[in-house]
Amino acid sequence: MASVKSIYGYLYDSYGTQGWWPLSGLGMPVNKDDKDWPNYLKANPKGNKDDFIKNWPRHLGIAPKSWKQRFEIIVGAILTQNTSWSNVEKAIYTLNKNKLIDAEKIKKVDQKKLGGLIMPAGYFNQKSRKLKECAEFFSKNKDFDREEVLKIWGVGPETADSILLYAFGKPYFVVDAYTKRILGRAGFKEKSYDDIQRLFMANVDDSVDMYKEYHALIVEHGKSVCLKSRPRCGSCPIAEVCKSRDSFK
DNA sequence: TACCAGGTCCTCG
């Protein structure tokens, strides 16, 4: 039986440092030959390089250093609920072009208009409301605990912990669908969000950087190898400690 | 064509 601590080692050796949260770098100097240029062209076939450099999200690989960057993480955490990150990037791009990566502006903008701008991220009626609820809370509160964040409409445990960990550097391990799937297949008995979170927080070095990287590694592993329907057990870095390694082929 | 994607809220047993 694997331990959560040993799994981290396998994943890190296989995928390396992830540098999460994938902060966009909007408004920051970037390389003209950025590897995200093709993604930008795909989403904006008639777009130009100048617009790409100024506005297209890319992965900075650093912790947030400003209130704007923290708010961008809050926005991303809401928008990525049950939604692929590539769709979220399109919405963040449009929000940025409209100067809306800003709690005060989100509070003021018409909710219908906001919904239209974030349409590619899906669930736009719900998410536009969620963004406004977050803008209200985080512009009003500069010091808060997890319980208060969980009271925001639209913020459940995963979103709350993502915000606390990645935007504010507080030590909460983030549990997502990938975490539940990977642990379940590996043979762990914990099922609920709280039980899984406790499992990690009791067995892994309790540092913010460890929590950030471990969660990011799990997402990478879930996307590239431990797929929902046909996991690639043949090239799985934790196969030797996974109870389900022989259940798929 | 279906299924999947870094969930959450609401309702009902």
Add this chain to the structure above:
DNA sequence: CGAGGACATGGT
């Protein structure tokens, strides 16, 4: 509590 449905777009 836990299960089941609604919410919506884009990629494969």
